[in-house]
Amino acid sequence: MGSGRLYLAVAVGGFRRYATYRAATAAGVFTNTVFGVILVYTYLALWDEKPHLGGYDQAQAVTYVWLGQCLYATLAIQGGGAEKDLMERIRTGEIAVDLYRPADLQLWWLAGDMGRALFQMLGRGVVPFVFGALFFPMALPTAPTAWAACLVALLLAMVVSFAIRYLAALSVFWLMDGMGVNQALMITGIFFSGMVLPLNAFPGVFGDIVLVLPWAAQIQMPADVLMGETDPLGAFAFQAAWAVVLLAAGRLLQSAATRRVVVQGG
């Protein structure tokens, strides 16, 4: 069970590292709250015009906004999580050191990113969410089971989010520069996670497609689980399936990349 403790320590390290930036965290809380307020009003206008858009009522749309603001930094929707450091290490070649560590590369980075995500959720996400709940009508469940289910969905969302960004970071082994990948991460993250509009409110076939992409596991699933709009077990299965597929793809890419480093002599 020694390795389990190792990854726990890595996760704690990730949590602590972000916990040191207090002023930045406070600034982030403020910014997320402001954006939440702006989005809430636009959504209210939209749902006013078309009630039950995407199967949500107004209170549900508002809840979705604040959950989105809560998860914005948590899931590194625009990037800026562990993958940023990983890319830098690959670019500078320091990654070679990580490969000799008696730990699994993917698990190591996953643990660190989970620590970061947990801090971002508690430090940066909770306050805007509570603010939203205090000042706007929200559709929050009273049953503890719904909250527990949402928590599970959130953990799975963190893993999927990491798996996507890990894949992107590994591409730097071949591209040698993370600029383009970061841009792509940001664009897909904002759009397909449903940061601009809940995915169930996307029109037509387009709406059907975005709901099965892995990004749907990030905000849409936890939101639907929280508000009882979907069967939790189905949502978990969806999230877990994507997590397994993406993590496996990450391992595949990782071994190819490792071979590359070894061939090049590190």
Next chain:
Amino acid sequence: MQDDAFIELDGVEKVFDVRKKTGFLKRERRQVRAVDSISFTVARGEMVGYIGPNGAGKSTTIKMLTGILTPSGGRLRVAGIDPSRERKRLAHRIGVVFGQRTTLWWDLPLIDSYKLMHRMYRIPDGRYRENLDRLVELLDLGTLLDVPVRQLSLGQRMRGDIAAALLHDPEVLYLDEPTIGLDVISKAKVREFLRDVNAERGTTVLLTTHDLQDIEQLCSRVMVIDHGRMMYDGPLAGLHEVGEGERTLVVDLERELPPIDAAPARVVKVEGPRQWLAFPAGESAAVLVARIAAEYPLVDLSVREPDIEAVIAKMYVDQAGQAERADQAGRAVS
């Protein structure tokens, strides 16, 4: 000397408000005197070393001299200009090199940074070319001009930075740790250049450093500051006396022996057949050597002059004995 005073400080002070966290959400405000009533003058063409431990007030002084910080009290003039009031006018007459941060453009060839200086300082074309040629030659930059700065070594970059600071013919050059992190050869090059600039162009130089060899090799005058107060201002030699330094005699014996007994010298270190003896700087080394040579099987020996670092450290210890360094916070502000 007063008539020719190029840098003048008279009772200059800098007080910072420091807020310290004393608990969750609780903060304590207190005032820290980073520079406490310092007065000195530097004549045109002098080369002065300005030393002291971290947080002593060195950087704060330099920042006031360059117009970055406004003094809280006292009078300060550089070339007759009040730096904090006429920052931009002063900028044309001073050159500043911050040892640990380059002002060169990272991704661009070195020459591009110089072209920017040319235009930003409005250096006349003829003079710019003349200065550039001279600096390139003296600092050995010829092959580096077209190399992006990020590809330069630390020593090359420092030389590049010094050239950038001198293109506009400043009358005074401030150097903050100019040899930090450099290898021996680069250090020698930088020092040689500074000596030349000072001797040939009459540029006044004020440098802060942790490397006391910089001072030993460059400055005839040294100022020591600690806790914002001037501890010493005078020739380097005098510092040894003030600090009552000790010299060290390194003795290599034929074989390992018990510590040599030769008062007033005392053995401070033994390593196999080699022994280190400390003795007061005022004592004659010759007498001591003769005595040891008569009683012990000598192979080799050498005398080491007192290390200024040790001298200064001793000065601090003497001061601290009375003052009890209560205001540790003051050291955090440099």
Next chain:
Amino acid sequence: MGERYALAEGLRAYGLIAGMWVRSSMTYRASFVITVFGNLVVTALDFVAILLMFAQVDSLGGWSLPEVAFLYGLSATAFGIADLVLGSMDVLGGRIRDGSFDTLLVRPAPVLAQVGADHFALRRLGRITQGVAVLGYALVTVDVDWSAPKVLLVPVMVVSGAAIFSALFVAGAAFQIFAQDAAEVQNAFTYGGTTLLQYPPTVFGKDLVRGVTFMLPLAFVNWVPAAHVLGRPYPVDLPEWTAFVSPLVAVACCALAGLAWRTGLRSYRSTGS
């Protein structure tokens, strides 16, 4: 001489430094192309969100798509200009923390000009491009009875809006002198501000609209003048002539931001942090 000379000096220094940053970015040509393209897509998605909404409804807060596009184009173009000119000022906090801010203070150029030009990036043209495109679309499709004052109001809004947003960036930079790690707060006002103005005022709560009219006068970037152009009721029942005061509001904002900057700089130079 004084003020005007200082302005000329500032612009000259700005140009010199911005030029250096452009050249620096050109040394990584592939990255440059990618970021320009990426920037264009990111900002385009911004408008796609609005299109997605209008795929579901015919009006938002009572405003049609061309009308919202008009607001959006004005807000995005004005913000884009300010963002291009001063948008990299959020690196100031980092510069203060690592001490490199001091190196700017020993140069014979206005500090604000040097800070403003810091990390100047042409990729920010993407936002202006997109804003202008949306504005063009709006001007073609919107149903307006154009008169000379209305036509004149369009460029006036863009220029005044850019000045108002620029004032926000400068005020944000001044704030960073006091709170170096809190650069993100200014995003709430700059990016948050432009996002807010992309939607009709009728969408938002009365207090919020009052706040961005009288306290932080963002409403004069586009809401008030655009309401005049489109013949819609003004937010918070302002009198008719207020549609034309945007330039004055912009001047006042710039003056206040300049004051804030001076206060910040003076504080830095007396506290060293």
